Amino acid sequence: xxxxxVVFNSLTSKKETFKSILPNKVGMYVCGPTVYSNVHLGNxxxxxxxxxxxxxxxxxxxxxxxxxxxxxxxxxENDSDYGEDRIAKKARLESIEPMEVVQRYTLDFRDTMTRxxxxxxxxxxxxxxxxxxxxxxxxxxxxxxxxxEVNGSxxxxxxxxxxxxxxxxxxxxxxxxxxxxxxxxxxxxDKKNPQDFALWKKAEPExxxxxxxxxxxxxxxxxxxxxxxxxxxLGSQFDIHGGGMDLKFPHHECEIxxxxxxxxxxxxxxxxxxxxxxxxxxKMAKSTGNNILPDQxxxxxxxxxxxxxxxxxxxxxxxxxxxxSIVDISEIALEASEKGFNRLVEGIKTLDNLVASSITSEFDxxxxxxxxxxxxxxxxxxxxxxxxxxxxxxxxxxxxxxxQEISTKDLEELKQIMNEFFNDVLGLxxxxxxIKLSENIKLQGTLxxxxxxxxxxxxxxxxxxxxxxxxxxxxxxxxxxxxxxGSSFKIK
Ligand code: AMP
Ligand code: ZN
Numbered sequence: 283x284x285x286x287x288v289v290f291n292s293l294t295s296k297k298e299t300f301k302s303i304l305p306n307k308v309g310m311y312v313c314g315p316t317v318y319s320n321v322h323l324g325n326x327x328x329x330x331x332x333x334x335x336x337x338x339x340x341x342x343x344x345x346x347x348x349x350x351x352x353x354x355x356x357x358x359e360n361d362s363d364y365g366e367d368r369i370a371k372k373a374r375l376e377s378i379e380p381m382e383v384v385q386r387y388t389l390d391f392r393d394t395m396t397r398x399x400x401x402x403x404x405x406x407x408x409x410x411x412x413x414x415x416x417x418x419x420x421x422x423x424x425x426x427x428x429x430x431e432v433n434g435s436x437x438x439x440x441x442x443x444x445x446x447x448x449x450x451x452x453x454x455x456x457x458x459x460x461x462x463x464x465x466x467x468x469x470x471x472d473k474k475n476p477q478d479f480a481l482w483k484k485a486e487p488e489x490x491x492x493x494x495x496x497x498x499x500x501x502x503x504x505x506x507x508x509x510x511x512x513x514x515x516l517g518s519q520f521d522i523h524g525g526g527m528d529l530k531f532p533h534h535e536c537e538i539x540x541x542x543x544x545x546x547x548x549x550x551x552x553x554x555x556x557x558x559x560x561x562x563x564x565k566m567a568k569s570t571g572n573n574i575l576p577d578q579x580x581x582x583x584x585x586x587x588x589x590x591x592x593x594x595x596x597x598x599x600x601x602x603x604x605x606x607s608i609v610d611i612s613e614i615a616l617e618a619s620e621k622g623f624n625r626l627v628e629g630i631k632t633l634d635n636l637v638a639s640s641i642t643s644e645f646d647x648x649x650x651x652x653x654x655x656x657x658x659x660x661x662x663x664x665x666x667x668x669x670x671x672x673x674x675x676x677x678x679x680x681x682x683x684x685x686q687e688i689s690t691k692d693l694e695e696l697k698q699i700m701n702e703f704f705n706d707v708l709g710l711x712x713x714x715x716x717i718k719l720s721e722n723i724k725l726q727g728t729l730x731x732x733x734x735x736x737x738x739x740x741x742x743x744x745x746x747x748x749x750x751x752x753x754x755x756x757x758x759x760x761x762x763x764x765x766x767x768g769s770s771f772k773i774k
Contacts, residue, residue, distance in 0.1 A: 287342065289522075290606060290661045292530065292553040293452055297661060300552065302521050308344045309520035310336065311512040311550075313529055314406070316353040317387035318368040321394055322573035323596070323611065324559040324566030328526040330597055331556035331605035333400040333709055335524070338658055341707050349515045350403040352391075354384040354410050355491050356483075356504045362532075363473075363480040363503065370491050380491050384408075394576045397593040399709045405515050409507035413493045416502040416510045419544065420481045420495075428543040432472040434484030434498040438539060440477050447542050452553060453531035479536050481506050505536035512549070513541065523550040527557050528565075559600070560610045561586070574611075591616050594713045598623040601664040601708055622672070627712040629675030630704060632682050633697055640687035645677045647692045651699055664708060671703060729755075733762065733769045740764075 287300040302308050312332045315321055321329075332350075339346050359365030366374075373380040392402070409416075420436055423429040428443045429436050440449055444457045460477045480503035485492035492499045512520065518541065525534065534553065541549035558565045566573045574586050582590030591599075599619035603609040650670060657666035674696065680686040688696070704710050732751055739747035752762050761772045 286655075287659045288661055289552050289554060291551075292555045293548075293550070298552070302344065303519065303551065306343065306345055308339050308346045308522065309516035310339070310346055310348045310522040310524065311508070311516055311520065312348070312350045312403070312523075313508055313525035313533065314350040314352050315387075315391050316357040316368055317384050317391060318357075318372045319387060319568055320390050320575050320577075321387075322566055322568060322575055323579065324561075324573060325526075326394060326398060326576060326596075327559040327600050327609070328556040329395060329400060330398055330600050330709075332524050332554075333395075333398075334601065334605065334664055334707070335522075335554065335662055336401060336403075337709055338662055338707050341702065347405070347516065348403040349405045349407065349512065351508060351511050352384075352388055352406060352408045353504070353507065354388075354408050355380075356409055356502045356507060358504065363483070367489070367491060367501070370489065373490065384410075397576065397580070398597050399594070399711060401709070407511045407515065409502065409511075410491075412507060412510050412514070413502065415514055416506050417482075417495050419506060419510045419513075419540065420502075422544045423481060423540060426543045428539075429481055430474065431497050432474075434500060435472055435480060436482040436497055437473050437478040438481055438536070438543075439474060440479070440539070441475050443539055443543055447539075449539055450535060452538060453535050455531060455535070479503060479505060479532065481540075505533055506540065508533070509537050509540040509549070512537075513545075518545040519547055519549055519551070521550075522552045522554055524554045524556065527555045530555060556605045557608050560608055563610060566611075587613050587616070589613075591620065592713050594710055595620045595623050598626075598668075598708075598710060601710075602668055604661075604663055604665055606661070622668075623710075626668075626671060626675060626704070626710075629671075629678050630700055630712070633678045633700060636678060636682060636688065636693060638688055638690040638693045639681070639684075641689050643688045643692040644686045645674075645688065645692070645696075647695060650674065651695075654699065654703060658707065667703060667708070671700065674700060729760070736762065737769055 288297045289300050290296070291298050310332075312329075315325055315329075329350075336346060336348050354369060355367065357368050359368060359371065369380050369383050372383045376383070395402075420429065423438065424431070424436065427439075429438050440457065440460070443449060449457055450460065457477075461475070482495060482497055482500050482502060484498060484500045489501070492501050512523070523534070523537075538549060560566060561572050561574065564570070564572050574584055576593070576596070578584035579587065579591055579596060580593060582588075595616065596619075599611070599616055600609065602619060602622070650673065654667055654670045657663045657670060660666070677686055677688075678696075681688050732755065736748045736751045739745070739751070755762055762769050763772065
């Protein structure tokens with residue numbers, strides 16, 4: 283297995299050589315969406331980032347068990363232990379069943395990810411499908427002395443846990459700082475310490491999602507599901523845990539505490555966090571309204587962008603940034619990505635039709651291949667990889683124009699590598715729109731050239747040539763309109 287893969291581990295804030303626990307196998311858990319609304323493009327960026335990682339690990343030959351959950355209970359409005367459950371609130375507002383909310387937005391999420399050509403995870407467990415496992419986990423945490431029950435709710439005792447095992451390793455937040463910054467908030471009067479977090483919450487009479495438990499009717503806390511489900515499917519210690527940067531604290535910090543309380547070891551070897559997508563310089567978020575939905579982007583029906591952009595162009599735009607960098611989405615940036623994407627698609631098409639012309643090549647294929655792998659092995663650096671793919675496109679175009687040469691052997695290998703990186707690793711494919719667009723661009727360029735030649739001919743009174751161009755285009759239903767400043771054309 284390729285041992286030169288290096289990943290940035292958020293737990294140590296360092297790049298580390300990746301070594302899986304079991305040879306040739308990787309266990310990867312990524313926090314999935316809370317299905318109370320349509321996923322926005324920001325959410326999609328995180329899932330596309332992990333799709334790239336999943337794809338590359340598989341490409342390297344690992345057998346990956348990729349678990350990505352669906353949060354369908356327990357995520358309260360304030361990412362904290364008070365406020366209404368997001369799904370229950372949506373159900374109340376629309377007078378429908380919570381599971382109707384869950385079904386609608388799970389389907390939307392899956393459909394959206396399919397349009398982005400993201401591979402489905404190996405297992406997609408739901409929080410409501412794992413209530414039994416979550417209750418069992420709470421019992422174990424109570425047995426360790428790290429949780430307490432008050433009035434039908436169970437809380438994790440951070441102060442007590444921290445005496446045995448340091449809390450805050452991932453986010454770098456010290457417990458003292460946490461104590462200082464946490465105020466006693468509404469609905470948290472039961473807690474011994476305000477910074478403790480809920481493992482189980484008692485269901486108030488108006489709360490429609492609840493299950494029986496040893497502590498009475500209630501529902502699980504948000505952080506618990508990911509520990510219960512990751513342990514169930516990947517074991518008490520697994521290779522990779524991912525999610526958006528904003529989940530580091532408190533969500534992932536609490537996951538670590540829950541697992542360490544029971545299993546007495548660090549649950550995850552490599553914590554990977556994807557950075558945020560911003561719009562107008564601010565984090566894209568459902569709550570602030572600063573967001574755009576994938577459908578609105580693909581149809582062009584939105585107030586932010588003047589034109590529509592296809593799923594593959596948006597995916598390509600996202601992959602042109604490293605997954606740990608912040609990316610601001612804008613019309614100018616998307617248009618540049620669209621051009622780049624079309625150039626890449628064109629290059630691959632040209633490559634498919636390329637004929638070997640020599641027994642040697644004027645391109646060091648071996649060095650180029652190493653650079654491509656070097657980029658991806660360096661913490662999945664897709665923008666650098668894309669840069670190398672463009673280098674290859676330059677060479678492909680030069681070869682197609684007889685300015686460079688390629689051998690039969692290299693041509694076959696280049697085709698294979700380009701296909702593997704473009705399709706399998708980056709998860710790109712030429713979509714209908716990009717094909718049409720690139721054809722339009724070619725047509726536009728040809729017509730511009732023809733009208734320029736025709737203008738020149740007319741200026742030098744070469745009417746034979748100018749009429750020839752006009753008549754030939756007319757036969758193709760393209761009408762040339764002469765004007766003093768130059769001619770223009772209209773496709774009928
Ligand atoms: P949620 O449904 O709110 O739990 O979020 C699902 C995933 O989307 C989480 O991993 C978040 O970190 C991620 N996420 C939310 N907003 C953004 C954003 N603006 N850019 C990138 N990822 C985001
Ligand atoms: Zn999670």
